[in-house]
Amino acid sequence: MRFAPNPNGPGTLGSARGMVVNSEYVKMYRGKFILRFDDTDPDIKRPMLEAYEWYLDDFRWLGVTPDQVVYASDHFPLYYDYARKLIEMGKAYVCFCKGEDFKELKDAKKACLHRGVSPEENLRHWEAMLAGEYEDQQAVLRIRTDIDHKDPALRDWAAFRIRKLSHPRPEIGNKYIVWPLLDFAGAIEDHELGMTHIIRGKDLMDSEKRQGYVYKYFGWKYPRTTHWGRVKIHEFGKFSTSGLRKAIEAGEYSGWDDPGLPTIRAIRRRGIQAEALKKFMIEMGVGTTDVSISMESLYAENRKIVDPIANRYFFVWNPVELEIADFEPTVAKLPLHPTDHARGIREVAVGNKVLVCRDDIEKLEVGSTLRLKDLCNIEITSLSSLQAKKSSTSLEDLKKMRGKIIHWAPVDGIPVRVRGPDSDIEGIGENGILVELDKIVQFERFGFCRIDSVDREKVVAYFTHK
RNA sequence: GCUCCGAUAGUGUAGCUCGGCCAAUCAUUCAGGACUCUCACUCCUGCGACUGGGGUUCAAAUCCCCAUCGGAGCACCA
Numbered sequence: 001m002r003f004a005p006n007p008n009g010p011g012t013l014g015s016a017r018g019m020v021v022n023s024e025y026v027k028m029y030r031g032k033f034i035l036r037f038d039d040t041d042p043d044i045k046r047p048m049l050e051a052y053e054w055y056l057d058d059f060r061w062l063g064v065t066p067d068q069v070v071y072a073s074d075h076f077p078l079y080y081d082y083a084r085k086l087i088e089m090g091k092a093y094v095c096f097c098k099g100e101d102f103k104e105l106k107d108a109k110k111a112c113l114h115r116g117v118s119p120e121e122n123l124r125h126w127e128a129m130l131a132g133e134y135e136d137q138q139a140v141l142r143i144r145t146d147i148d149h150k151d152p153a154l155r156d157w158a159a160f161r162i163r164k165l166s167h168p169r170p171e172i173g174n175k176y177i178v179w180p181l182l183d184f185a186g187a188i189e190d191h192e193l194g195m196t197h198i199i200r201g202k203d204l205m206d207s208e209k210r211q212g213y214v215y216k217y218f219g220w221k222y223p224r225t226t227h228w229g230r231v232k233i234h235e236f237g238k239f240s241t242s243g244l245r246k247a248i249e250a251g252e253y254s255g256w257d258d259p260g261l262p263t264i265r266a267i268r269r270r271g272i273q274a275e276a277l278k279k280f281m282i283e284m285g286v287g288t289t290d291v292s293i294s295m296e297s298l299y300a301e302n303r304k305i306v307d308p309i310a311n312r313y314f315f316v317w318n319p320v321e322l323e324i325a326d327f328e329p330t331v332a333k334l335p336l337h338p339t340d341h342a343r344g345i346r347e348v349a350v351g352n353k354v355l356v357c358r359d360d361i362e363k364l365e366v367g368s369t370l371r372l373k374d375l376c377n378i379e380i381t382s383l384s385s386l387q388a389k390k391s392s393t394s395l396e397d398l399k400k401m402r403g404k405i406i407h408w409a410p411v412d413g414i415p416v417r418v419r420g421p422d423s424d425i426e427g428i429g430e431n432g433i434l435v436e437l438d439k440i441v442q443f444e445r446f447g448f449c450r451i452d453s454v455d456r457e458k459v460v461a462y463f464t465h466k
Numbered sequence: 467g468c469u470c471c472g473a474u475a476g477u478g479u480a481g482c483u484c485g486g487c488c489a490a491u492c493a494u495u496c497a498g499g500a501c502u503c504u505c506a507c508u509c510c511u512g513c514g515a516c517u518g519g520g521g522u523u524c525a526a527a528u529c530c531c532c533a534u535c536g537g538a539g540c541a542c543c544a
Contacts, residue, residue, distance in 0.1 A: 006544050044543045099542065107468080107540080140542050151469040153540040161542035182544050205470065206539050229472080229537070242543095283493065285479060288472055290537060297478065297494050307507045314504095338502075373503055395503055405503055444504040466505075 001026050001197050002034040003066075004186070006041065007051035009241035010256045011058050011264040014231050020281040022199060023064040034193055035059065035066035038186070039073045040179050042165040045242070047073075049168050058264045062274045070193070072185050073172050079180045080130065082188055082218075083141060083160060087122045091217045092159065094125035095142045106155045109148040115156070129162060129178050136162050143184070145213045153206045154213075159184035187211035195223045202227040202288050229290035235421070236262040236295075259462055260421045267298075270421075271440045271450030271464040276302035299465035306440050306448055306464065311336045311343065313436075314373075315416055315443035315461075316409040317427035318358035324378055325389045327352040334374045346432045350375065354408040355428050361386060369403040371395070373444070377403065407444050418449060420463035433459050440464065 001022045005015055026033040035055065039047040059066060086092035095102065095114045105112050117125075129139055141160040149155050158181055166174045180188075186207065190198065200207065208225050215222045232238050239262050247253055257265040267277070280298040284291055312335070329351045336343040354372065361380075364370070368380045369391060377398045378388040391397070398405070409428045416429040433441065436451045441461075443449055449461035 004544090008544080038544065041543055044541095095542095102542095103540085137542065149469090151540075152467095153469065155540085157540095158542055163542080179542085181542075186544090201544095202471070202538055204539090204544085209470090227471085227538095234477085279493095280478095283478065287479085288537085290472090291478065293478055294476095294495080300494055303506075310506090312504080312506085335503095338504075339507075371503070375503095398503080407504070442504080442506065444506080446504085448506080 001031055001199070002036050002190070002193065002195060004036040004038045004072075004189075005055060006038050006045050007047045007055060008039075008041075008045040009048060009051055009245060009263075010054045012239065012241065012244070013233060013236075013262045013264070013267070014239075015055075016058075016062075016264050016277055017228070017231060017281045017284065018199070019059065019062060019064065020278050021286060023062070023066075024278070024282060025197070025199075031196070032067045032194075033064070034068045034070060034195075036070045036189060036193070037072060038182070038189075039071060039167075039169070040181075040185050042167050042179065043163050047168050054265065058268075061264075061268060062278065068193075070189075071169070072180075072189060073167055073169055075185075075189070075192075076172075076176050076180075078192065079160075079185060079188055080178075082214075083180075083184075084123070084126065086143065086214070086217060087126055087141075088119050089217060090119050091144050091213075092141055093117055093122045093144060094129060094139050095156075095158075096139050099137075106147070107152060109155070111147045111156075115142075115144065115147070129160075132164070132177055134162055136164055138162065141178075143210075143213055145210070151206075151209070154209050157181075157183060157210050183207050183210045184214070187214045190223055191215070191218075191220050198223045198225045199286060200225065200227060202229050226286060227288050228286050229288050231284070232290060232292040233262060234292065234294040259419050269450065269452065270462045271306070271448065272298065272302050273305045276305050295465075303448070303465065307442070308337075308340065310440045310442040310448055311346075311436060312338065312442050312444050313346070313430045313433050314348075314407040314409050315418070315427055315429040315433075315446055315449075316355045316357050316407070316413075317418075317425050317446070319355040319409065319428050320358050320361060320386055321353055321411065322356050322361070322378075322386045322388060322408075323353050325352070325381070325387065327376075327390050332375050346430065348410055348430055348432070350410055353411050355411055355413065356386075356406060356408050360404070360406040369398065369401045371398045371403055371405045372408045373405050375408065414459050415457065416459045416461060418443075418446075418461045418463050419452070425463075429459060433461075 003018045003022045023033050093114055097112045140158045142156045143159050145154055145156055147155050160178050160180050163179050164177045205227055256263055257269045259270050279301045332348045332350055333345045336346055364380050366380055371377045376390050377392045379391045381387045381389050413428040414431050416427050418425045434454050437454050440450050447466040448464040452462050453460045
């Protein structure tokens, strides 16, 4: 099987489906898995040099090693070779019609005058195409099918076009001006690579029938195919690489790995685990129906994986200072994990002032009792300047009074910026977060985050999910 | 306009190939409860679906036809 992206941008969640499902089938049936870069459009979906590496990187992250990595752009000689054969066989012809003219004829089931030209003459035209004697748009090579086929999508489709542009890969550069189109390149590639099974998007359902002509002419056996529908994610809606590019260029996002984007790079940065993504994709299956799924399902998978490994920390958003009268400075000892005690504790030095979330104290009144988690119970004595007095340290007392338990942070904690899919949140966290670079942590009563960067003044975390 | 494909709970999915074991699987969401010094995790309980109509058959989610709805292709993109 194969996964054949055009590296015109990084992999998205849609690509991830292709990576995961194909590779899982290969694993299941001990087949061969090929990553093929379908990079033969220098124009509309022009490849991005970095994206090749990004795909390889995403595969490494998924723990998948393709058996073979191939570049369609390395195979021009092969394509030209087969094209020549087809011309000689009278199964392909150079067409000089303007696009709209051909469409009109095709829709009327009428052949254009170039269709009747002899193979010898076509061969001359083909050589002239390759030699650069025609300009862009002037000529294409068409595969001869049935011009009166009842399905207009199958009538004499184009296999090559002229585009005098360079290819982003330096090893290709300006070498070629005649570019193979998807159905032709794909047909040749799949055969040459010995493909037995193909999964592709249902937008390519006609490819099998179109390519079927080429396979028939050469006497090849067509691989078994299946199709899947489009993935729509509630949180992102429909998305396309070109659409994302536009939004990034417009400054709506900070880059391809912005937490608001449905790219693999973005969800990696946010701390989604490869295993969770795999399960999510496998669960989606391979139906032809379009799926409209919520990230919640992915988060649920991820939460189960991440919960046992994430250390807990306090992070206070919208911080407000709270003074506790008669509080003896101490070093609080808090568990790094609520159930896995072997992980040890975190120590936080506290004086008579702490930071708490504004949301937590908003509905309080003087006299309310609440508990600073793992520290002590307090009774609010003033709201104008937030003050309290320590009432007890016993958890039982708090339970009797049905008080709330809230989290807190030391006044000399580290500023934390949490980058989320929709917005960023600033606050103060425990200094212990500084040692968690690149790890997934849980900010208690807030959610899971991946610590993206740390320095003495600031921590940047990427929000994973609640 | 022509052609092709699909339809199972809020969402995703199993079952459809070879009709009976399907009073329909699993997951997630949601509601309730237990546990818990987090609104996390875990556990328990509950709600919830075969698009509609015909036909074939002893028997239809499964086969056939029609309708409805949805998607895709008819590019010198992939």
